Amino acid sequence: MIYKDDPDLIQGFLEDTSNIKTGHTPGVYFPETIEDVSKLLRESVSSGKKFVVAGNGTGTTGGRIPFGDYVIAMEKLNRIEDPVSCDGNEAVMTVGAGALLEDIQKKAESFGWLYPPDPTEKLCFIGSTIANNSSGARTYKYGPTRNHIARITVVLASGDILDIPRGKYSTGKDDTFRLDLPSAGTMEFKVPGYHLPLTSKHNAGYYSARSMDLIDLFIGSEGTLGVIVEADLLLIPIPEKIISCLVYFNTLDDLFLFVDNAKRKNKEVDPRALEFFDRNSLDFLRKVYPEIPVNTAGAVFFEQETGQEKEEETLEAWFELMESFNAMTDESWIALDVDEQRAMKTFRHELPVQVNEWLSKQTESKISTDMAVPDASFIELFNFYRHTCEKHGFRYIIFGHIGNAHVHLNILPANHDEFITAKALYQGFVEKALELGGTLSAEHGIGKLKAGYLVKMFGDKGIQEMVRIKKTFDPHLVLNMGNLIPEHYYQT
Secondary structure (H helix, E strand, C coil), X not given: CEEECCHHHHHHHHCCCXXXXXXXXXXEEECCCHHHHHHHHHCHHHHCCCEXXXXXXXXXXXXXXXXXXXXXXXXXXXXXXXXXXXXXXXXXXXXXXXXXXXXXXXXXXXXXXXXXXXXXXXXXXXXXXXXXXXXXCCHHHHCCHHHHEEEEXXXXXXXXXXXXXXXXXXXXXXXXXXXXXXXXXEEEEECCCCCCCCCCCCCCCCCCCCCCEHHHHHCCCCCCCCEEEEXXXXXXXXXXXXXXXXXXXXXXXXXXXHHHHHHHCCCCCCCCEEEEEEHHHHHHHCCCCCCCXXXXXXXXXXXXXXXXXXXXXXXXXXXXXXXXXXXXXXXCEEECCHHHHHHHHHHHHHXXXXXXXXXXXXXXXXXXXXXXXXXXXXXXXXXXXXXXXXXXXXXXXXXXXXXHCEEEEEECCCCHHHHHHHHHHHHHHHHHHHHCCCECCCCCCCXXXXXXXXXXXXXXXXXXXHHHHHHHHCCXXXXXXXXXXXXXXXXX
16 A cells, blocks of 8 residues: 655645645555555554545545545556446446546447446546436436446445445335444444435435435445445446437527426437536637527537437437427537537537636636426526526526536626625525425535535434434544534534
């Protein structure tokens, strides 16, 4: 195992994309085997060390940033095995937690398989995406990472190495798990008693359901219950053909009706992704793509899988839907081949590039949301975002996963006063989303930045349920302290 404590060499582990600047650590461990991780944690009580588990720095919530704890860097556990076909319709790929999502997807595709989860950031570690139950555009059809994990190996705070295939550990009728472990001994606990929001995406707090599987408790737990070191990923065959399209609309009313009807699906219209760009987002993109029409209220990006024989029929069904809701069909962009689809992907990913370039010339960082609500409440939350920003004269953009009633609001403060005002308004955005039955975080997780807001969602009782689970797996509070759960709750 490698250890580094040179300040210049470990500086990169004190930051991610959250803009937190105050992290500090005595040093960073680079385990090269699962047993290395086990040894570190097994000796944690006698050594007095606490640890933060570090992904690749792509997170937005400060989850990997240490505040005096040691860092466990996962990058050496980067093995990617060849896919093993199960029945022709599914394959399994075993990967180390430090393998890059991009490398996993490329290898799967080289064997004719697809790993459906597609977070925008491809340089994230796969272990981090599991710990965060990450999602992306294709989540509309395939669901989040949770749906594509067949097995994980977790190192617990006791040093026990726990192999968890899906289906091996389930609760009984009393919603209680029972485990017998070499070091930790007998472990018995009930699942949390709270209910999760009725949204199609949710990534805030520990998972809870009747008759649930133990693997789902660890997925999305943000490294607070154990260190995910290995996983078996479920793959599906690569689709024969993909249709991609960027559709412009003159009015938001038409755009929303188009999306609503596309989500109803039928045998011809069955999108795997439905993404949204508002007028302000398109204004940013127009600097690089001047062909974007100026008289548009917004755009929808969609993708659909199809076959060679059905491609024309599928296209006709989409064109009919576009015409039904007054889409700017002539100005829209259809991509049917790999090169065009790659160009369209570049277009979609150009928005954060342009926003970050604008922010680099400002003195303040952006204020961004990650809430989702049930489908029926989406337009109310969208209008609340929009009207609040316009009332205060903010520059802002709204974009993202409209298919899941989950769009991101980014407020772009022009000065410090605007930043302070926007930060204060964030609490109102949280309250509105929760009032509508939504979730505080749909995909980015809680980390350290949003732990205080999690109390608004689950209340004191719900947070105490999480503390109970945390202390069951980590009685000495060794792992990822400050993530998810505000630390003062451990004192009550």
